[in-house]
Amino acid sequence: MEKARPPEAPAVAIRKARMSDIEPIFALVTEFSRQERMLPRSRADLYEGLRDFVVADLGGRVIGCGALTIEWDNLAEIKSMAVVRRHQRRGIGRRLVKACLAEARRLGIGRVFALTSSPAFFEHLGFARVPRESLPHKVWSDCIKCAKFPDCDETAVAIEVPPRGRR
Numbered sequence: 001m002e003k004a005r006p007p008e009a010p011a012v013a014i015r016k017a018r019m020s021d022i023e024p025i026f027a028l029v030t031e032f033s034r035q036e037r038m039l040p041r042s043r044a045d046l047y048e049g050l051r052d053f054v055v056a057d058l059g060g061r062v063i064g065c066g067a068l069t070i071e072w073d074n075l076a077e078i079k080s081m082a083v084v085r086r087h088q089r090r091g092i093g094r095r096l097v098k099a100c101l102a103e104a105r106r107l108g109i110g111r112v113f114a115l116t117s118s119p120a121f122f123e124h125l126g127f128a129r130v131p132r133e134s135l136p137h138k139v140w141s142d143c144i145k146c147a148k149f150p151d152c153d154e155t156a157v158a159i160e161v162p163p164r165g166r167r
Helices: 019-034 043-048 092-107 119-123 138-147
Strands: 012-016 052-060 061-072 075-083 111-116 157-162
Touching: 012 061, 012 092, 012 138, 019 052, 019 061, 061 092, 075 092, 092 111, 092 119, 092 157, 119 157
Parallel strands: 075 111
Antiparallel strands: 012 052, 052 061, 061 075, 111 157
16 A cells, blocks of 8 residues: 655746735845844835845745845845745755846846845855955945944855856
8 A cells, every 4th residue: 555645846947036025025124133133224225125025925925035235346145045944044044045046147237245143154155254344335225224223243155156157
């Protein structure tokens, strides 16, 4: 007698964010910011930056998000990277970062950085730790919004993004 298989879980899709994703993104970012794991973002910030976001969609539900924000000529930042707790450690965050890096490559951005309390996560994806001072001063304008300011405990990580066709 053949064992019955459990029903297959719906696949997680990584896609560009839509207007209907604002509330779930806001809830995720708010939850993580209350834990002091990321900066808070207002709904107005999210509406303004919606084009920067990618989401992890599981059966129509947003279970993760991340944003690629252009900071300067050849530099972008990965921000607001979050995955619902019960879906963590399943490669969803990795896929969100890879989607952000693919977008950077498509746009011709050569370097991407993140400020993170989880540098090992990014290092497994090819990022390297860099001195915070190596980043443009414009980057630090968001730091004033942080509960930990001026005693930042985040680590700066960066990766070079080769142009299309070169890896």
